[in-house]
Ligand SMILES: Nc1ncnc2c1ncn2[C@@H]1O[C@H](COP(=O)(O)OP(=O)(O)O)[C@@H](O)[C@H]1O
């Protein structure tokens with residue numbers, strides 16, 4: 001976005017917005033989220049970061065990337081808690097948003113309409129290649145959507161699927177490299193070219 005696009009002479013006060021960072025596992029969603037939030041902190045803006053209570057893989061009170069970058073965060077059990085905990089902030093970050101309830105898009109709209117910059121990261125597809133939780137609706141209402149890609153472990157192409165290695169059919173199965181690998185379309189579907 002051009003800096004000149006931020007100059008609105010007839011507007012007073014901050015304009016809120018919703019940004020979505022999505023992609024497969026290992027695509028760099030959390031790193032990109034942390035990068036944007038750190039830049040906001042460098043700008044001395046008050047920042048609050050949330051994640052779903054379910055995701056305690058690396059610790060309860062921080063968001064951690066696969067490369068061990070981390071930033072403190074607050075675990076919440078329902079998206080409505082984000083509204084209550086964001087009254088004095090200007091930037092809200094949300095990680096693992098695919099695990100939140102379907103109210104999350106409304107919560108993000110409410111925050112953005114208060115003038116808050118909302119940055120949401122999450123899986124766009126589950127292991128079956130189906131749109132995951134509230135992410136598709138968030139992508140529809142966001143001002144900005146960034147789709148990041150991992151590297152396909154089979155062939156090296158850009159990967160947008162999270163292939164599950166375990167025989168487990170529940171949609172939610174927390175895990176890392178022992179349970180998932182990022183794959184491109186051809187390798188995910190086993191398409192011979
Ligand atoms: N196959 C892969 N493709 C890309 N990055 C990978 C892969 N395997 C491990 N990584 C590591 O994962 C990091 C991204 O981690 P992270 O931001 O936590 O991803 P995400 O939140 O999308 O799962 C990369 O910087 C890289 O070091």
Ligand SMILES: Cc1cn([C@H]2C[C@H](O)[C@@H](COP(=O)(O)O)O2)c(=O)[nH]c1=O
Pocket residue numbers: 024025026029030057122123125126127128162171172173174175176180
């Ligand atoms: C595809 C898929 C993933 N999960 C889980 C596995 C991990 O715990 C997280 C994703 O973490 P990341 O930061 O994006 O690497 O989600 C799941 O429960 N169900 C799925 O279908």
Ligand SMILES: [Zn+2]
Pocket residue numbers: 152153154155156157183184185186187188
């Ligand atoms: Zn591939």
